[in-house]
Amino acid sequence: MAYVQGRSDLGDGWYARVEANYLSSFLFRQSFTQSYDEVISAEVHSTGFVEKDWSSYGLSVVLQRNENFQSITPGDTVIIRKLPRWTSRAATTASGASSRCGLAGIRAPGCCTAPN
Numbered sequence: 001m002a003y004v005q006g007r008s009d010l011g012d013g014w015y016a017r018v019e020a021n022y023l024s025s026f027l028f029r030q031s032f033t034q035s036y037d038e039v040i041s042a043e044v045h046s047t048g049f050v051e052k053d054w055s056s057y058g059l060s061v062v063l064q065r066n067e068n069f070q071s072i073t074p075g076d077t078v079i080i081r082k083l084p085r086w087t088s089r090a091a092t093t094a095s096g097a098s099s100r101c102g103l104a105g106i107r108a109p110g111c112c113t114a115p116n
Contacts, residue, residue: 010050018048026069042069060087 002022009015021044023029049062064082 012052013054014050014052016048016050018046020046020048022046023067023069025072025074027072030072043067044069056090058089060089061085062087 002020004018004020004022007015007017023044026042044067046065047062048064049060051058051060062085064085066080066082068078068080070076070078
């Protein structure tokens, strides 16, 4: 199993973060792990995102990948790659409302304003 966590300053106020997990064999994990939780955990999650923050606004683009091991048989996995998701946010206003708009993939827009 490999675990990578990283961050990078991309310049001009943009930055990137990544948390990636890789498991080559579920049987290996079950045989050599040190805790019961790791033995029964059949999911591996990886996430990466790029963000930019302005004085009171921000923009995020997120990529995610989940791998579910169905059994110890090699290749018996289900891989879920989520479509890129972007989110735009604004700081809280004097009235206590904040704004967040986003788009997951291509056809799932959403925008809302909610009180804090």
